[in-house]
Amino acid sequence: MIRLFDSARGEICELRLRDPGRVSMYACGPTVYDLPHLGHGRYTLVWDVARRWFTFRGLDVRFVSNITDIDDNIINRALRDDTTETDIARTYEHQWWAAMDLIGVARPDDTPHATKFVAEMTELIASFLESGVGYLTSDGVYFDVSRVKDYGLLAGQPLESLRAGARVEANDEKRSPLDFALWKFAKPGEPSWPAPFGDGRPGWHTECVVMSLALLGDGFDLHVGGFDLKFPHHENERAQAVSQGRDFAQHWSHSGWVMVGSEKMSKSLGNFTSLTDLLEKTDARAYRLLVLRSHYRSPIEVTPATIADAERALLRLDTLARRFDLAALAGNALEVATDFTWTEETGKLCEKVGAYLDNDLDTPLAVAALFEAVSTANTAADKGEDARGKELALAVNALFGALGLQLLSSSHHMDDLSATLVAERDEARFTKNWAEADRLRDELVKLGWVVEDSASGTTIRKP
Ligand SMILES: [Zn+2]
Numbered sequence: 001m002i003r004l005f006d007s008a009r010g011e012i013c014e015l016r017l018r019d020p021g022r023v024s025m026y027a028c029g030p031t032v033y034d035l036p037h038l039g040h041g042r043y044t045l046v047w048d049v050a051r052r053w054f055t056f057r058g059l060d061v062r063f064v065s066n067i068t069d070i071d072d073n074i075i076n077r078a079l080r081d082d083t084t085e086t087d088i089a090r091t092y093e094h095q096w097w098a099a100m101d102l103i104g105v106a107r108p109d110d111t112p113h114a115t116k117f118v119a120e121m122t123e124l125i126a127s128f129l130e131s132g133v134g135y136l137t138s139d140g141v142y143f144d145v146s147r148v149k150d151y152g153l154l155a156g157q158p159l160e161s162l163r164a165g166a167r168v169e170a171n172d173e174k175r176s177p178l179d180f181a182l183w184k185f186a187k188p189g190e191p192s193w194p195a196p197f198g199d200g201r202p203g204w205h206t207e208c209v210v211m212s213l214a215l216l217g218d219g220f221d222l223h224v225g226g227f228d229l230k231f232p233h234h235e236n237e238r239a240q241a242v243s244q245g246r247d248f249a250q251h252w253s254h255s256g257w258v259m260v261g262s263e264k265m266s267k268s269l270g271n272f273t274s275l276t277d278l279l280e281k282t283d284a285r286a287y288r289l290l291v292l293r294s295h296y297r298s299p300i301e302v303t304p305a306t307i308a309d310a311e312r313a314l315l316r317l318d319t320l321a322r323r324f325d326l327a328a329l330a331g332n333a334l335e336v337a338t339d340f341t342w343t344e345e346t347g348k349l350c351e352k353v354g355a356y357l358d359n360d361l362d363t364p365l366a367v368a369a370l371f372e373a374v375s376t377a378n379t380a381a382d383k384g385e386d387a388r389g390k391e392l393a394l395a396v397n398a399l400f401g402a403l404g405l406q407l408l409s410s411s412h413h414m415d416d417l418s419a420t421l422v423a424e425r426d427e428a429r430f431t432k433n434w435a436e437a438d439r440l441r442d443e444l445v446k447l448g449w450v451v452e453d454s455a456s457g458t459t460i461r462k463p
Contacts, residue, residue: 002054002358004222005297007230007252008153012360015251017221023054023061024220026212026249028229029111031068031204032092033077036099038258038302041275043226045291046255046361048105049403050224053357055334056402064215065108066208067093069115070201075190085191097430099275101423102284104404106332107430110215114207121202121210122195124240125182129197133243134182137173141183141197143205144175148239151178154252155231180236182206205236213241213248223249227297230254257299272302286310288405292363313371317400320374321409323381324393328408329401332426333452333459337402345388346395349373353399363403370396418447418460425458 002015017023027047030040047063054061069089078085100107125141128134133147145151145159152158157165159178166177181203186192192199212220225234234252241248260272272278278287287302290310294300320326329335342350349369356365373396381389397407425440441458444451449460 002057002059003360004050004251004253005360007234007254010156013251015222017059018219018250021058021060023059023222024216025051025054025061025063025222025224026208026216026220027063027065027108027223028208028225028233029065029067029108030092030096031071031073032089032096033071033073034092035274035276036096037274038260038272038278039226039228040096041099041103041278041287042258042291042300042302043224043255044100044105045103045288045404046296047224049288049292049296049363050253050361051106052330052334052402052404053361056337057354057358058336058338062110062216063108064110064112064212066112066114066211067096068204068207069093069113070191071204095276097427098423099279101332101426102279102419103275103287104284104330104332104406106334106404107426112211112215114202114211117207117210117214118193118202120214121206122183122193122197124206124210124244125202126196127244128182128240131243135175136197138185139173140181140185140200140203142174142179143182143236143240143243145178145180145236145239146176148243150242151235151239154235154238178232180205180232182240205233206240208233209237209240209248212237213246219247220249222251222253224253224255227254227256255296256294259299259301260303272304272307278302278307282307283311283314285405286314288403289314289367292367292403292405295364296361316371316374317396317405317407318409320377320393320396321407324377324390326393326397326407326409327461328406329397330404330406332422335398335401337398340394340398342395343391346391349392349395350399366399366403370399418444418449421447422458422460429453429458 003012004015005012030036051061051063070085074085074088078088081088125134128143129136129141133144134141135144152162155162163176163178183195183197183200183202185198185200190201192201212223223234238248272281286307290300290302290306293310337350353366353369356362356369373392377389377392377396380392400407421440421444425437425444428436428440441451444460452459
């Protein structure tokens with residue numbers, strides 16, 4: 001049984017699945033107008049770990065995460081850079097996947113792009129106008145939140161107190177400051193789509209509700225995201241679904257903030273300005289380990305000091321990999337427990353770690369138990385119990401693999417060129433450019449790698 005904190009219920013509860021054995025999961029993806037920041041790295045790592053853990057447990061996970069490729073920020077960036085919105089979206093989506101590949105976040109099963117679902121969005125908005133939940137103003141179509149009985153469920157506050165705390169906006173055509181834009185009418189020079197109620201573009205909250213329901217269906221299991229999306233974004237997604245009488249996400253989970261200390265984002269202190277910047281300066285695995293060592297709902301501090309600390313811990317793991325000649329796991333592949341052999345001792349370790357992870361994804365306790373097992377493996381080998389040491393080391397490797405953390409012995413260390421080729425090959429496979437994917441496979445084979453494919457990406461290992 002997997003338990004997870006549910007933001008709507010306000011407590012840890014059992015993850016009840018619509019179809020036994022299968023998990024349908026949606027994470028709000030990025031709006032692609034800038035380099036991914038550290039917060040993006042954190043939430044994608046957290047939900048990548050959850051997805052990997054569910055898979056390791058034998059659940060069949062379908063993970064959908066969107067790309068918002070039209071939005072005010074994209075339009076403003078295009079103006080600033082004197083280029084088109086399409087160009088901005090394409091450029092920064094590319095940057096996004098490059099960073100995701102580097103931190104080992106496996107590609108989602110589906111990455112819907114908002115601009116491909118505009119017809120479904122206009123249909124939904126038209127139905128809101130018809131039922132009176134939506135209303136027209138001079139600049140767009142808005143959603144009347146007072147028409148949703150339990151509005152404020154995710155915020156954990158009733159409508160009245162939310163209204164009292166809301167910022168009064170310039171747009172006095174809105175019936176309430178909490179009402180949100182479903183559709184924004186086109187301004188000259190902006191991209192727009194035709195709609196019976198006036199050409200324009202969709203609001204962000206409408207994009208996600210349409211894409212999640214279209215791809216995962218009513219009553220899908222789990223909607224996740226960073227804590228900052230809980231209100232108003234997720235509240236507003238939910239409001240649109242329930243106002244239609246549709247069953248939306250059964251569970252909601254949110255991950256915590258990234259702190260950069262009091263000297264926020266100061267370059268003079270050597271802090272990292274973006275995820276891309278962090279990944280240029282450090283071993284990408286260190287960020288994953290830093291994330292794993294904190295509970296997903298707690299804030300984390302990402303500074304050169306906390307990253308260096310994670311790198312030291314990583315060194316201990318790589319030393320274990322060298323000593324016992326462990327093969328590199330994880331990467332883009334998702335591991336499954338039944339693919340490994342467990343002895344009585346390592347079976348117990350797997351059970352212990354599993355119990356922590358099943359209980360609200362308690363990665364700090366799981367990682368602590370794994371580091372204890374690292375010590376036990378080394379001590380066993382020191383005493384001449386080589387077989388026992390190796391079995392423990394293999395189990396540690398498998399369980400870190402389940403969390404997406406790759407242990408590397410030096411002989412298996414992926415050099416920069418190979419890492420780039422793997423990333424390029426994943427990109428090629430992702431865009432269904434099979435000829436290029438084959439060519440990149442051949443390049444990797446020439447470098448001495450065994451190349452393996454999985455649904456979620458390329459894995460390489462030495463023969
Ligand atoms: Zn969303």
